[in-house]
Amino acid sequence: MKILQAAALIMMLVVIYPAFKWWTKNGPKAGEGDWQAAMLPLLGVVAFIILLIMLVR
Amino acid sequence: MNRFENVIARPQPSAVSTNKVLKNTYMLLSATLGFSALMALVSMGLQMPPMTYLISVIAAMVMGIFVLPKTANSTKGLGVIFLITGLLGFGVGPLLSMYLTLPNGPQVIATAMGGTGVIFLALSGYALTAKRDFSFLGGFLFAGLMVVLVAALANIFLALPALSLAVSAGIILLMSGFILFDTSRIVQGGETNYIMATYGLYLSIFNIFINLLSILGIMGGDE
Numbered sequence: 001m002k003i004l005q006a007a008a009l010i011m012m013l014v015v016i017y018p019a020f021k022w023w024t025k026n027g028p029k030a031g032e033g034d035w036q037a038a039m040l041p042l043l044g045v046v047a048f049i050i051l052l053i054m055l056v057r
Numbered sequence: 058m059n060r061f062e063n064v065i066a067r068p069q070p071s072a073v074s075t076n077k078v079l080k081n082t083y084m085l086l087s088a089t090l091g092f093s094a095l096m097a098l099v100s101m102g103l104q105m106p107p108m109t110y111l112i113s114v115i116a117a118m119v120m121g122i123f124v125l126p127k128t129a130n131s132t133k134g135l136g137v138i139f140l141i142t143g144l145l146g147f148g149v150g151p152l153l154s155m156y157l158t159l160p161n162g163p164q165v166i167a168t169a170m171g172g173t174g175v176i177f178l179a180l181s182g183y184a185l186t187a188k189r190d191f192s193f194l195g196g197f198l199f200a201g202l203m204v205v206l207v208a209a210l211a212n213i214f215l216a217l218p219a220l221s222l223a224v225s226a227g228i229i230l231l232m233s234g235f236i237l238f239d240t241s242r243i244v245q246g247g248e249t250n251y252i253m254a255t256y257g258l259y260l261s262i263f264n265i266f267i268n269l270l271s272i273l274g275i276m277g278g279d280e
Contacts (some may be wrong), residue, residue: 001111004111006134006210006214008111008115009213010210011122012118013203013206013210016199016202016203016206018186021197023195023198023199024200027192027193027195027196027268028163028190028193030193031193032186032187034190034191035192038189038191038237039177039248041180041183041232041233042235043232044179045229045230045233046230048172048175049172049269049272050167052168052172053272053276053277056161056164056168
C-alpha cells in the first residue's frame with residue numbers, strides 16, 4: 001500500500017514538473033500590490049481554519 | 058486548454074464569452090460535486106474497504122492526466138469528468154465511514170464540509186470581484202506543490218504526525234491559491250474550456266475538503 005501511495009505521488013511529481021518549469025520561467029510577474037492582494041485572502045483562510053479547529057475541540 | 062498547457066499570447070476575451078465559460082464552469086462544478094456526494098453515499102452504503110480511496114484516486118488521476126485533456130473539446134469530456142468526479146466521490150466514502158466512528162465524527166465531517174464551502178465561495182467571490190490577474194501566482198503555486206508532494210512522499214515512510222499536519226495545511230493553502238489562480242485565468246481568458254476549468258476547481262475543492270477533514274480529525278481529538 002505504501003509503495004502504491006509513493007508511486008502515485010511520484011507520478012504526480014512527474015506530471016507537474018513541466019508545468020512548474022514553464023510557469024517559473026514564463027509566468028507573468030506580479031504588479032504593484034498583487035502579492036498583498038493574494039496574501040490577504042490566504043491569511044483569511046488560515047484564520048478561518050484556526051476558528052474551525054476551535055469549533056471542533 | 059488546462060493549467061498545465063502553456064499560453065504564450067492570448068487575445069483580449071469578450072465579456073460575453075468569459076461569462077459563458079464562467080456560467081458553464083460553475084454549473085458543471087455544481088453537478089459534479091452533487092454526483093460526487095451521491096457516489097460517496099453509495100460507497101458508504103456498500104461499506105467499501107479503506108483501500109478503495111487509494112485505488113479511486115489513482116484511477117481518477119490517470120484519467121485526468123491521459124483521458125480528459127483528449128476529450129475535453131467534445132461531449133465525451135462531460136462523461137469523462139463525471140466518471141473522474143464519481144470515482145473520487147466513491148473513494149471518499151470509506152474515509153467518511155471511518156470518521157463517523159469517531160466520537161465527534163459527524164461534527165468533524167460537517168465542519169469540514171461547511172468550511173470547504175465557505176473557503177471556496179469566499180475565494181471565488183474575491184477573485185471574480187478583485188479585478189486583479191492572479192496568474193502571477195503560477196510559479197509560486199507549482200513550486201509549493203512540488204515541495205508539498207516531496208514532503209508527503211517522505212512522510213509515507215517517516216510517518217510523522219507533525220509532518221502530516223504540515224503537509225495538510227500546506228495543501229489547503231496551495232489549493233486556496235489555485236482557486237484564485239484558476240478563477241482569475243477564466244476571467245482573463247487564459248482558460249476557455251469549461252470542462253478543464255471545472256476539473257481544476259473540483260480538484261482544489263476536493264483536496265481542501267480531504268485535508269481539512271484530516272486536520273480537524275487530528276486537532277479535534279481529545280489528546
